[in-house]
Amino acid sequence: MSKKSYQVAFVVLFVASIVVGMLFKRMGGVQSLVSLLMMPFGFGLAARRWHDLGKSGWWSLVFLLPLINLLVMVYLLLADGTKGKNAYGVAPKNKEILDTLLNK
Secondary structure, X not given: OOHHHHHHHHHHHHHHHHHHHHHOOXXXXXXXXXXXXXXXXXXXXXXXXXXXOOOOHHHHHHHHXXXXXXXXXXXXXXXXXXXXXXXOEOOOOOOOHHHHHOOO
């Protein structure tokens, strides 16, 4: 996943989580459930971005570590991917936002 695609998908998920938080502010259980349902999409996006950087998608699990996850998030948002082909395939082209969000 290219840096630009990841940035767009990240912003969409971030805004969606804020909207869900505002809509279900008084119903903490529903907000938690929706957050849990959104987690696989975030991990999937991060795994694809790690692959673009030539690293294993398992590095996405570092998001479970408090404070370190913030540094990793900034790194994934700003780091340039590998040029050309790496162990995970050829460098991605910019895709449509919907394809990126649906992991196509």
